[in-house]
Amino acid sequence: xxxxxxxxxxxxxxxxxxxxxxxxxxKPVAVCGxxxxxxGIILAKNEIAKQYNIKTGEAIxxxxxxxxxxxTVKPHFDRYIxxxxxxxxxxxxxxxxxxxxxxxxxxxxxxGCVNSFEEAQAVAEQIRKRVKYELGITVSIGVSFNKxxxxxxxxxxxxxxxxxxxxxxxxxxxxxxxVEDLLNVGRSTKTKLNSIGVFTIGQLAxxxxxxxxxxxxxxxxxxxxxSNGLDxxxxxxxxxxxLPKSIGNSTTTCRDMKNYxxxxxxMNVLADSVCRRMREQGxxxxxxxxxxxxxxxxxxxxQCKIETxxxxxxxxxxxxxxxxxxxxxxxxLRSIGISLSxxxxxxxxxxxxxxxxxxxxxxxxxxDSSIDIxxxxxxxxxxxxxxxxxxxxxxxxxxxxxxxxxPVGYFS
Amino acid sequence: MKQYISVTARFDEDGNLLxxxxxxxxxxxxxxxxxxxxxxxxxxxxGGAGLRYTCRIAGAEKYLFLEENRWxxxxxx
Numbered sequence: 001x002x003x004x005x006x007x008x009x010x011x012x013x014x015x016x017x018x019x020x021x022x023x024x025x026x027k028p029v030a031v032c033g034x035x036x037x038x039x040g041i042i043l044a045k046n047e048i049a050k051q052y053n054i055k056t057g058e059a060i061x062x063x064x065x066x067x068x069x070x071x072t073v074k075p076h077f078d079r080y081i082x083x084x085x086x087x088x089x090x091x092x093x094x095x096x097x098x099x100x101x102x103x104x105x106x107x108x109x110x111x112g113c114v115n116s117f118e119e120a121q122a123v124a125e126q127i128r129k130r131v132k133y134e135l136g137i138t139v140s141i142g143v144s145f146n147k148x149x150x151x152x153x154x155x156x157x158x159x160x161x162x163x164x165x166x167x168x169x170x171x172x173x174x175x176x177x178x179v180e181d182l183l184n185v186g187r188s189t190k191t192k193l194n195s196i197g198v199f200t201i202g203q204l205a206x207x208x209x210x211x212x213x214x215x216x217x218x219x220x221x222x223x224x225x226x227s228n229g230l231d232x233x234x235x236x237x238x239x240x241x242x243l244p245k246s247i248g249n250s251t252t253t254c255r256d257m258k259n260y261x262x263x264x265x266x267m268n269v270l271a272d273s274v275c276r277r278m279r280e281q282g283x284x285x286x287x288x289x290x291x292x293x294x295x296x297x298x299x300x301x302x303q304c305k306i307e308t309x310x311x312x313x314x315x316x317x318x319x320x321x322x323x324x325x326x327x328x329x330x331x332x333l334r335s336i337g338i339s340l341s342x343x344x345x346x347x348x349x350x351x352x353x354x355x356x357x358x359x360x361x362x363x364x365x366x367x368d369s370s371i372d373i374x375x376x377x378x379x380x381x382x383x384x385x386x387x388x389x390x391x392x393x394x395x396x397x398x399x400x401x402x403x404x405x406x407p408v409g410y411f412s
Numbered sequence: 413m414k415q416y417i418s419v420t421a422r423f424d425e426d427g428n429l430l431x432x433x434x435x436x437x438x439x440x441x442x443x444x445x446x447x448x449x450x451x452x453x454x455x456x457x458x459g460g461a462g463l464r465y466t467c468r469i470a471g472a473e474k475y476l477f478l479e480e481n482r483w484x485x486x487x488x489x
Contacts, residue, residue, distance in 0.1 A: 022459045082480065086452075086461070135461050136454025 001167070003110040003120040004235060006142045006150035007127060009087065010159035012104035013044035015137040016083050017073045024071045028052055032060050032072045039252055043075055047159060080104075083135060090130050092238060094123055099236040105154075107147050109235035117143065117166050124162045132160065146231045148183055149174055155181065170229055175202025182226055189223075192216070201227050243343070244281065248289075249273045249399040250337025256295055257333040257394070263292075263323055265394045268387055270338045271316040273380075273400040276372055278340055282347065284310040285340035288318040294331040302326045307353070308344050311364050315340065414458040415487035419476070431465055431476055431483070442469050444476075453477075458486035 009015065013031040018024060028049035033039025040060045052067035064070050084103045091098045097109035108127075114120045124141040131139045138160035142153020145167055152174055153163040165173050179201055180190040196215060198204050204212075205227035212220040225231050236242075249270045257263045267290075278285060289303035302325075306318045319338050327333070352358050374383050380398035388395035420433040435441045445468045453464035455477055462479035477484050 019454060019456070019461065020459045022457065083461075132454075134452035134454060136456055 001111075002145050003114050003117065004144055004147055004150045005108040005110060005120065005124050005127070006101075006144075006147065006154045007087070007091065007106050007108065007124075007131075007139045008141070008151075008154040008158070009083075009104040009131075010138045010140055011044050011046050011050070012083075012137070013075055013080055014046040014049070016079050017076070018046055019136040020076075020079070021073070024073070027071050028054070028067050028069060029071045029073060030054060030060075030063055031075050034074065083137065086135055087131060087139070088238070090127060090134065094127065096238055097235045098238045099240070101151075105151075107150060107235045117164060121162060121164050128160065128162055144170070144229075146229055147233055147235065148226045148231045149229055151183055152177065152181060167229070171202065174227075174229070175200060175205060177201050179204050179227075182223075184222070184226070189216075189219075193223075243283075245343075246289075246339050246341040247274050247277050247281075247283075247285075248337060248339025249277075250291060250335060251397060251399060252293075252335040253333075253394055255393060257329075257336070259329050260324060262391070262394060263327075263329075263333060263336060264320060265388060265391055266336055267319050267323065267338065268316060268385060269395050269397065270336070270399060271319055272312055273398070274338055274340050275310065275312040275315050275368070276375070276400055278343070279310050279346075279368065279372060281343075282345060283343040284308045284346050284348075285315070286342040286344065287340065288315055288322065289339045289341065290319050290322045291337040291339075292323065292327055292333055293335045295334050296331060297334070298331075300326065307356075308350060310346055310368070311361065312368055313364060413487050414455075414460055414484050416482050416484045419483040429478070431467065434469070434476065434483075434485070444469055445471075448473070455484075455486055458484060460484060 014029050017031055018029055026048070028046065030045040030049050031043045033041050033043060042054060042056055042058050042060065042063050044056060045054045049067065049070060054063045054066055054070070060072060080103055088098060088100070088106065091106060091108050095108050095110055095113055099107045101107065110120050110123060114123060120143050124143050128139055128141055131137060140154045140158035140160065141162045142150040142156065142165060143162065144150040144153050144165040149165045149170060153165045156163040156173065177200065179185055179193050179198055182201055185193070192215065193204065198207055204223060209220070209224060212224060216223060251266065251270065253266055257266060286305060286308050287303055288306055289301060291299055291301045293299040302322045304318060304322055306314065309315065371383050380400060417437065418435040419431050420435070421429055421431045423429055430447060431444055433441055433443050447465050447467055449466035451464055452462070454461040455475065458477070460477060460479050462477045465476040465478070467474050467476050474485065
């Protein structure tokens with residue numbers, strides 16, 4: 001039997017802000033993006049704000065409409081990263097298999113450290129109390145025999161609670177929950193499941209497998225496994241890093257991008273950031289994807305194949321070509337993004353081309369390496385292409401340093 | 413109220429850090445007679461978290477927090 005905990009920091013950003021500002025602790029609080037920079041959405045809220053039905057992701061004005069006395073605070077990502085590390089310090093007193101899931105959640109595998117669910121629950125209680133005492137924030141913890149049920153447990157009762165889901169009681173707890181509570185069942189899977197009469201996790205677990213298979217293909221295996229508690233995926237050791245499947249950055253600019261020249265400035269910054277992150281991992285990409293969102297929030301995504309490269313200017317010209325070919329700027333752009341994927345190790349031997357100037361590419365690659373070192377030592381703003389000086393309001397951000405919280409997926 | 417203060421401290425040969433004297437911003441200084449406890453703790457009153465040193469200063473027990481590389485106390489008022 002495995003004993004796995006899933007610990008979830010309750011309203012993480014808001015809790016950390018409330019700890020640092022005692023005067024707002026008893027008020028409805030929401031951590032919001034910068035309105036002046038047009039990042040004005042709710043990133044997190046505290047328990048009191050939750051009672052007003054304020055949702056993460058909604059615009060600040062919508063939230064203030066629901067709760068006029070809402071206190072909005074700016075985010076401090078350095079604080080969140082510090083507190084995230086502090087929670088890991090506490091977890092690591094109990095196991096070396098700690099797998100973070102985003103900045104505020106972690107799985108902790110206690111298999112081999114405890115011999116029963118009672119002992120695992122006692123450890124969970126200890127962690128809960130220590131986080132509260134040492135960090136001044138609360139966690140809710142699920143204790144179970146697989147990662148999926150442990151995660152359901154941490155959502156089951158919160159804040160500041162421990163929920164035990166064993167091989168004996170999981171049918172009473174998990175199977176009664178709505179199907180969308182299961183990890184990776186999003187809006188469209190939920191609609192599809194509902195349309196075949198599946199509303200609870202129990203109904204999904206007992207649904208005839210062949211019919212599920214015919215509806216969902218290989219996804220059916222996962223749904224069947226997850227709902228029946230058969231997920232066997234291990235909790236990765238602390239410090240284990242998966243090779244990324246994609247590396248991306250996007251931004252909503254502080255003014256709309258009215259033409260190609262505006263988009264070019266922003267794409268310069270974004271492409272530089274993703275290429276530096278890719279080179280840090282020792283990878284080269286073969287696919288470039290750009291996403292463009294206009295002022296009506298319509299988004300288009302376009303991708304193209306490129307010759308395997310880690311050179312910034314090659315990635316940038318592929319991205320700019322995609323923008324030029326696919327967008328006419330009938331409506332201004334509100335946000336753009338770039339992502340690289342289909343990676344190959346940089347050290348893998350490469351076929352040189354007779355048609356490309358390989359000597360120039362070698363020089364370009366050496367230039368990128370030198371600039372990487374400079375930027376690492378002196379910050380992203382120390383060397384910049386002249387085009388970025390055309391409009392500093394569009395180019396005055398550094399996604400690599402300022403945005404260190406990257407979303408993760410269960411299968412990544 | 414959270415008050416960051418200046419502290420004279422000593423690293424011993426094992427790398428442990430021990431505060432010796434605190435200096436208020438108004439110029440007054442106080443010797444720390446003894447550190448009776450060191451543990452991680454949050455200060456809900458001052459608003460912060462870090463390594464908490466329980467110090468005896470002029471016969472009274474005070475908490476001194478080390479938050480990353482800054483020291484703070486909960487100053488009344």
